[in-house]
Each structure stands twice: as C-alpha cells, then as structure tokens.
Amino acid sequence: MSSIPKIVTLGTAGGPRWWTPLTAESRFGISTAVVVGDRSYLVDVGLGAGRQFTRAGLEMDSLGGVFLTHLHSDHTTDLVNLALFGMFGFTRERTPVPIIGPGNRGMLPPVSPRATGPVEPVSPSLPTPGTADMFRLLMEAHATDLNDRVLDALRPSPLDLFRAQDIEIPEGIGYHPNDNMTPDMAPFTVFEDDRVRVDAILVEHPPIAPAFAYRFTTDEGSVAISGDTAKTANMARLAENVDLLLHEAISFEWVEELYGGSADSTGQASKDHHYKSHTSVAEAADIALEAGARRLAIHHLVPGHLPIEAWRRTAAHAAVDVLIPNDLDVIEFARTASSI
Template identity: 30%
Template structure:
C-alpha cells in the first residue's frame, strides 16, 4: 500500500538520495551522525533506518518528520533504530494526519509498542489537554519475514533482501526501483550472495564498509575488545571486499556508507575508497552526512 499523499514531501522531477547519517556503530560522534538515509521520489519521502540524530538531519535536508510517507528499518541494532520512537513522536506532534507505514523485521511491532509505552504519560497528557488523537492509530506496522517486494505503486517498487549480519537472523537490504533510477541500500552485512542478486545492475549501490586496519585503535582499551573484534569481522564488509561486491553486481555507482570506524579523523576519503577502486571500475563515492547522490 502506498503511503498517503498527506504525508508526502514536495514533488520533484527526479529520485533523490540524501545520506543523513553515515557512521556505523552505536556510539555518537561529532564527526558523523548515526545511520539514516532519505529517498525522495514521486512526491513522497522515504526514510531508511533511524539512528541517533535522524530528526535533526531530516530537518537539515528540508523534510519535516510528518512529511514522511514510509520508514524502512534494516535490522534491530540500536544505531539503526534508536530515534525511531522520538521521530514518530515528532511526526505526531508536528501535525501527522494520516498513517505512516513502517517496515522492518520482527520484533518491529513490539519495538514500536514499547517506544509508545515509554512516552505514554506525555502522549496521554497532550491528548487530553490539547485534543490530539492517539498517535498509535497513525502508524501502520509491516513486519518483514522473507525477501520480496514490500511496497509497490505506479512510480516505485521497494524490494527487501535478506542479508548476513550475525548474530541477527533478520536483517535486510532494500532496493528502490523508480521511474528514474534504481537504488540499493545494503544495511549492515558481510559479503552475501543474496545482496548481489538484489543489487544486480542497480544504478546506485549504497554499501556499508569497514577498514580492518583501523579496528585496533577503535577497540583499544575496551573490556570486550576480543569479542567486539570477532563480531565486526564476521558481520561487516571490508574496504577490500566492497569493490568486488559492486563489480560482481554490475552496479553503476558505489557509495560507501556506514563507516566502521566512522569517527577516526585520521582516515581520509581516499583511504576509504582506494581498495574499492582496485576491484570496481565504476564511480566510487565516500559518503558523508547530508551528501546528495
């Protein structure tokens, strides 16, 4: 079902992609915001992931929370979901009048119920004092249990593809096919055959990336350094691997995103993209917050 026009952003002639937050991992940073991506197509605004700082970055991009038509969550790590509750609250308080669709793997419904429960005293107070409706009636939850088309209309088709991000069983990438171009957002994933199929010949692949040689500095001094290092190696795609992924999928442009580490000022854009260029002959872009691709 297509999101209602009342939630739509101003119409445009092209499909626009804006990287709102490009830092991977739950720790906040002054250098990059946590993961979130905005797609504007056919007069509707679509948000992919909702990490800390998303509302601020959405406003900076010129879109109000209540103008969103749909939200897509790739998986339930906090750097992708931490601001989902506050964003839905801000959409409601800002004048949301018709339901917003939220897609993602289970337990999405339980997560949203819990987020509303956490704010319920505030919500109930404003409902009684200001005559507002119940915000839970303005959210339509769509839990994704398998790869496939999750939203389709005349000018857009959104397809979810399961990816490999252990230990989570349910993690997805999304492909947006519009009348103007095709965009794939990998979410968090190790190298994964299913992602190659989803991204086949896409115009733009926005893919997470990790720089292995910078991990020791990232985890230095942490009491869980050994376990965290093992997790990172098992569940992410390295700078050496991501170019091959783009090449095998035959995409037009590769945009690096969800940088791990994303708050190390010693890593330059050229250092991020050098290895990817060795395996991929197309355009490689190092993403940054609020970059439009």
C-alpha cells in the same frame, strides 16, 4: 517538482557510539532518505535522524514509509523521536505511515563460546521483540506524555499516525535465525505505492537475524541500500544492475588497532563480531562489480570519527570508484546519471 530520484545521506556513522572527539562536522547516526518526487522514505533512523530529515528540508507530510534494516540500536534509536516529535509535523489527515522492519527473532542467539560464566538475557518474557512490538513498547513507555497530547490537546496518537509492521520472511527458503540466517534467495517485495517498489533480501549480520537490505525501484532509477552486512551473495543479487548501491563499510585497520592485541574475552568477541558482520571498502567494491551496479557509495562508516581522507586512501585501492558522502549529501540515482 524535480522528478530526479535521489538519496540524502542524513547520517553516515555506524555503531552505537558518540564517536569522539565530537565536532560540528561529526557524522550523525545511520539514516538515509530516499526522495522520489514529493515523497520521501527513510531507511533506518539512527541518532539524529529526525533532526537531519528536517535539516534536509524534508517534511513529515512527505513521509511515505520507514524501513528498518535490522533492530540494532544505532539503526533505531531515533524512531521514538520520529514518532514523538514528528507527530507535530503532520499538517493534514492521511493514511498511517508504515514502519516496516524485521519481525521477532523467535529465539535468543547462542551465548558466545568466549563467555566465562552464566549470561542473563534482558527482558526474559519478550527477549527478541520485532518492529511492531518495539514501536508499541516505545509508545507505551511514553504514555504519560502521549496521553497529555491525546486527551488534553486532542492530538492524534502516533499509534494512529504510524503503523509498524513485521516483515514476513518467505517460506521454504531454509531460513533459521541461528543456523541459516542468509540462505540464497530471490529479493521479495515488502512495499509498493504509486512511486516506489521496495524489495528486501536477507543479509549476513550475525548474531542479529533477520537483517535486511532494501532496493527501491522507481520509474526513473533504482537504489540498493545494504544495511549492516558481511559480504554476501544475496547483496549482489539484490543490487543487480542497480543505478546506485549504498553499501556499509568498516575499517578493518581500525578494528586491528583497537582489538588486535586484546587478550580479554570481551575484546576478542568484539573483534570476532566485526569480521563476521561487516564489509571492507574493497569488498563493497567487489559486490558493486559483481552486481553490475552503476555507482557505489559507502556509508555506515565505522569508526565514525575516521577522517574522510583515510577512507579515500582505502577507496583508492578498490576495484571501482567509491563515493564517500558526508552527512546531508544528495546523490541522484536516475538512470541517466553518470556511471562508474
């Protein structure tokens, strides 16, 4: 068993899109496996995550936890498959796999000032479910299927195989989902077992809140994974002296091309969202430098169909070397790995 800890970039595209043209090389939705010895952990479960996990040679029996950075669909859409298909991959009895992520937002975000009429929320009785509610509702929506498995085939229920739980945000830091979603704070521990300690911090991805980044610390090395975020001091704090920083990146050149000349309110609101909620390659490099991270890789690439050469051209101007992985790349984060 290799003791060198590593990540496998299961999917590296960001955004709720089937980025076209779709080819054999198209990036899958955002999802990263952190592999420590014979244990694996997932950070986000975007489109195709379960299939990519399997393609990477990982097995459900190895799964030690699932960590959701935030509840945008491009980060969660394969959660249902991980439970409904993944339940057949467990070959032995074990404690439930924790699914750890943001809790209920507690209130709706404000309506965009660009709105030209009334806007009705989806699901007014539960408009901002957190991780635990989301998983329960996904399973309830598939009760017809699941009850076949449980009653007729005597399979264990995914509600017993997985345990979804909401992260409690530390009190007294001044957090508010609309008014102060990224207060200056120290990382706090959300999970620990005999292989890893996982710390979280709030990051800046309005209007969604809370949004987290995670840091995995092992005996051999550490990796910080940003989730979706604009450039924020909290991220540098979480990634302090980390062996590998895996940070999101967007092409603002693409944003300008797509929405730059847009006069309608939807286009303008989309453009606003990208600027206040995402990070350029140069900004990710600045964070890595500020944090003293030993290596930087980018993922959650938006747009997902931008050729790798274009990312490389942008990265050439960054303050540090930038790794631009393809799906299923393996990046070691042992302290002995070469540094930037």
